[in-house]
Amino acid sequence: MTSTALPPQTTSTLFPVNFSVPSKEWLREQLVGKKLSEIRTPALVVDRFVVERNGREMRETAQKLGLRLRVHVKTHKTIEGTELQLGDGVTGIVVSTMAEAHYLINSHLVASGKLQDVILGIPISPDKLAEAHDLSRRIPRFHVLVDHISSLEAIEAYCVAREEEGEKNVKFSVWLKVDGGYSRAGVPPTNPSSLHLAQRLHTSPHTTFQGIYTHSGHSYSSTSPLESLEFLHQERDLSLSFRSTLLASGIPVPHISIGATPSVTSASQESSEDLRETSKSRWEGVTELHAGNFIFMDRQQIRTRAAIRGEADCAVTVLTRVLSMYPDRGTILVDAGALAMSKDSTMQGGYGQVLGTRGEDGEDGWTLTKISQEHGIMSGLRTAEEWEEVKVGEVMRVVPNHACLTAACFPFYVVVDGRGREATRGGVREREGQGEVEELVVVDVWVPVRGW
Template identity: 35%
Template sequence: MAGSQASKKALQARFVGKSLHEVGTPAVVLDLAKLEANCNLMLEAVQRLGLGWRCHIKTHKTIELTRLQVGDKSTTPVNVMVSTVLEAENIVPLLKEYREAGRKVNVLYAFPLLGSYVDRLARVSAQLGADGLSVLVDHTDQLPHLAALAEKSGGGNRPAVFLKIDMGYGRAGVVPGSPECGRLADELLRAESAGACAFLGLYCHAGHSYATRKDWEAMGLLGEEFGALQRVAKGLRRPAGSRPLVLSVGATPTATAIQHPDLDPASASASASSGSSDAATPAARVKSLIADLKADGFLVEVHAGVYPTLDLQQLATHSRDAARHLTASAIGISLLAEVASVYPGRGPGGSTQALVNAGTLALGREPCQDLGEVPGRHYAGWGVVAPWNTGNPAPGPGFPAEHGGWQVTKISQEHGILGWVGGEKEIPLHVGQRVRIWPNHACVTGAGHGWYIVVDSRNEGREDEIVDVWPRWNGW
């Protein structure tokens, strides 16, 4: 941690006070104003609904943004989740800081437990103390690692365990109602009785919610998440007096859907805003499920990760109202790049192309899934040039079906090709011009960089001035 802070100080001395027009490229830029707004919306929603909250830090891998995600001035439990052990190791000092301030802390290693990681996770557990570490399992062959983890953590620090449920995404987890699910649940209960772990709860991730394309459509998948965990939870044969089971659901599209106004407890009807009397709307079902789960004694938790920065994949999901609640103006991450060359007439139909110094390693190479009825009509680029310094049109409510302007249409290791898409008159670009590109997937874009340069668009007249630098942890 000390080395990280020393690095941060050196980076601050190098960048803070300079303009985005003065620093080297490519570089990842975060807008503090937008990050804070997105984090606050999430914190306000879980508080309003009385839900537990677990933030995923895999997108950014920084201390600074983790503080925004958990609410630095809050007194609520600090529950975080990570995708790599390295993230868990680096977040320990912050969790200890919060624990010393009186907040309960827990970090979930959100990948099915591997034996090769037991020693490192045990060190994390030993530093955080009782209930400080939780892990995921989705196969009976992973259970022996729990006993080893408990033993090596010392001090009676049993790992808390989530049973990973596959509710349709098909990436990891056991299928509800399957023999494997029942067998693993029974084995977990036996492991808990033997002192190898504490059965914390059930966990699922609706990754397929990234394929939603209609406003608030992800709400339906949120209901499916709750429903899947409810079915498994009711079938568990837990001893009397067991602590309440945590049911953890989420992916950024489904988690942010809890911001729907009809879920507000003060809302008289979950269908009031639409004027419908149909009590079977997705919002009504979610509201009812949350109430039922709480009444049955379960602790309901929501988790998400990319929501602070957002990106084009999230914009494409329409997980919230695309005209008001989920717009391009809320995206808090961009890639700063420079135009290296311009090629008039080289593109389709004689359009212009331009070369920027942002290829696969700087921008990432993960698409927005083309779900249009006619392949190729929906957005299929590798990034969209933001209006900053260009006047390029921002994606509107019709995105990804409707899109245009300068986009990254072709990409290789260090080369990004900008192409003009649409029938509007081209906006000229020139050699040496700086552009900021909204990425498809913020998690992948960040992975190619050692730090983020931070600006604050609230600073009128100084929107391009760098106010901080946030080092990130790369590796596993």
């Protein structure tokens, strides 16, 4: 139980510079009530109506399956977004960074009992054990992921050291991260060393073994709910098969948590009856589903069809301003470049698409076809009328490829409410209406946490 294999470790704690956030109240004073054209660009716009609907529909899907839902907060990293994901009844989250953990555990969500359970969703590194141990005392349940024997040894060494200092019964609550086929993190379920690690997690005096955690990130490659459902079933079956192996070796597996936005959303496509029937036999042992991106959605999820209503399901857009127009080249220059959109890609191509510009036959709309640091090049205007409409200085809303990476570009989010109206490129109008376009007005500001 020593960790001679470990290199020297720092226990440097989170810097305030990575953790402090701008003042929401101050930003609200500056921004609430302003029209989109009055906002400094580029800016991230969140449609709260869509966030609420996406959250509700995901909870209904989990309910259909009779499974607990755990929401990933990395997409938005905000207190407000977490609250709308949790709704009534969900109490568990996954965080992608220690900064998110600190931010949310220090928020009113824990004090009010809405948030009770946090998993740090990336295998813990030895330098962050002290912080994790500290956090575990400020919320009912705080778990870490482990998928390497060295990490367990580091945990044990840390606990022994704390106990030598006089603290009693120092323990970490641990999930075993298992590779569900995505080949990113996680132990291979078929390897004997994985069983050995589970055994050690089960018997160690310094860990409470919670069970199996997988992530079907490869379900992002699917292009239909049926395909996504296939990924969910594969992940489920693989987890249950590994569970059987563990049970056969006398290792209890209290929990299995599986999922990703495309695969979990796809379950909503099955009828409740089918699901209930299936769940009796096939789902026994799986205790929860997890997903995160669903709360915002994006072009990648339009592609997987998790965003079943297309861009109407996308809660975030980048507000950008037209800087110039080059009709000779068929392009428009906007002020949303790579530092506002991120350079993540999607199968549809390009880096983002302007709301409300798709053709009637579903053809691509105005698309960011090229971006560099601060330049966004937009193409796809079809007619002389479209060219005539656009003005230097006007604002447009661009649906990003990958909402998680795009939201991470911004120090705060401007919140609007597009309820019951249809999006135009810079505002909204009555559904089915061809009339006047109305500008959206800022109703709130959300402040995410950044850094590590």
